[in-house]
Amino acid sequence: MSRVVLVTGGSRGIGLACARAFEAQGDRVAITYRNKPVDDLFSLRCDQTNGDEVDAAFGAIEDRWGPVEVLVANAGITNDTLLLRMGEDAWREVIDTNLTGAYRVAKRAAAKMVRARAGRLVFVSSVNAVMGAPGQANYAASKAGLIGLARALAKELGSRNITSNVVMPGFIRTDMTAALPVEWQQMAVDGVPLGRAGEPEDVAGVVTFLASPAAAYITGAVVPVDGGFGMGH
Amino acid sequence: MDNEAAFETFKNCTVEVLQVAPEQVTLDARFGEDLDADSLDLVELVMALEEAFDITVPEEELEGIETVEQAFKLVTGKLA
Numbered sequence: 672m673s674r675v676v677l678v679t680g681g682s683r684g685i686g687l688a689c690a691r692a693f694e695a696q697g698d699r700v701a702i703t704y705r706n707k708p709v710d711d712l713f714s715l716r717c718d719q720t721n722g723d724e725v726d727a728a729f730g731a732i733e734d735r736w737g738p739v740e741v742l743v744a745n746a747g748i749t750n751d752t753l754l755l756r757m758g759e760d761a762w763r764e765v766i767d768t769n770l771t772g773a774y775r776v777a778k779r780a781a782a783k784m785v786r787a788r789a790g791r792l793v794f795v796s797s798v799n800a801v802m803g804a805p806g807q808a809n810y811a812a813s814k815a816g817l818i819g820l821a822r823a824l825a826k827e828l829g830s831r832n833i834t835s836n837v838v839m840p841g842f843i844r845t846d847m848t849a850a851l852p853v854e855w856q857q858m859a860v861d862g863v864p865l866g867r868a869g870e871p872e873d874v875a876g877v878v879t880f881l882a883s884p885a886a887a888y889i890t891g892a893v894v895p896v897d898g899g900f901g902m903g904h
Numbered sequence: 905m906d907n908e909a910a911f912e913t914f915k916n917c918t919v920e921v922l923q924v925a926p927e928q929v930t931l932d933a934r935f936g937e938d939l940d941a942d943s944l945d946l947v948e949l950v951m952a953l954e955e956a957f958d959i960t961v962p963e964e965e966l967e968g969i970e971t972v973e974q975a976f977k978l979v980t981g982k983l984a
Contacts, residue, residue, distance in 0.1 A: 828944075
């Protein structure tokens, strides 16, 4: 396959693993990043809280390869604190980046996909969207929001041969989870039937599947990749 | 752009977006019934017309637009 793929937040962790997986199957892969580009990937600096930057990133990809055919909306941040200490800034920052940012990139991508009568949208949510997690009211809400967003788009865009799905990673070994206290990391793994933390590649395999011809009849789905932590939810 | 040229552009957009024959795009044609357009088709058409005519059509002005004639008048009204 040689499709044009954009992975937002593709410079590390799950996003980078997705980018590498698409690359390995012959796709042309672009990533957006905020802090550090990836040398051998078409890397575009983009803060997805800014609609103009999103538009510019898509424009650069279109100039080089044409419209994005597969969008992996992966970029996300955390700003954890217990609700009683969570200021509106921390709430807004996370919602604006994770949820509204996904809306911005999906909207920009969908405009071209609708014309092409084809496209794949994959949103990277989190098991905490449905399981909750203390200190992550903002993050969990933003990740749960992605499920509603994806399903609305599945219905809006289905007639145009565009699928819209969600992957819901559990505890995955990334910089984001490495920042957690070691005891928390151990607790997270203790609740996983498969008895280990997930690797970014575990998630990338499902993302590439959802973007593949084999998944042509799957849309509006939420696929957990959590070692069994949520028992399918 | 005179009226005839404008309608030609309008017609081309409609033919391309809705995948209909040029002769179907008559002034009294209704988008839903006659041109088989769904709501997403109409959004696409509006976006194509905005691009072709370099205009902006606010969402609320689309309310009640059902025929080619109504839509064409809305577009030409923006050109003045």
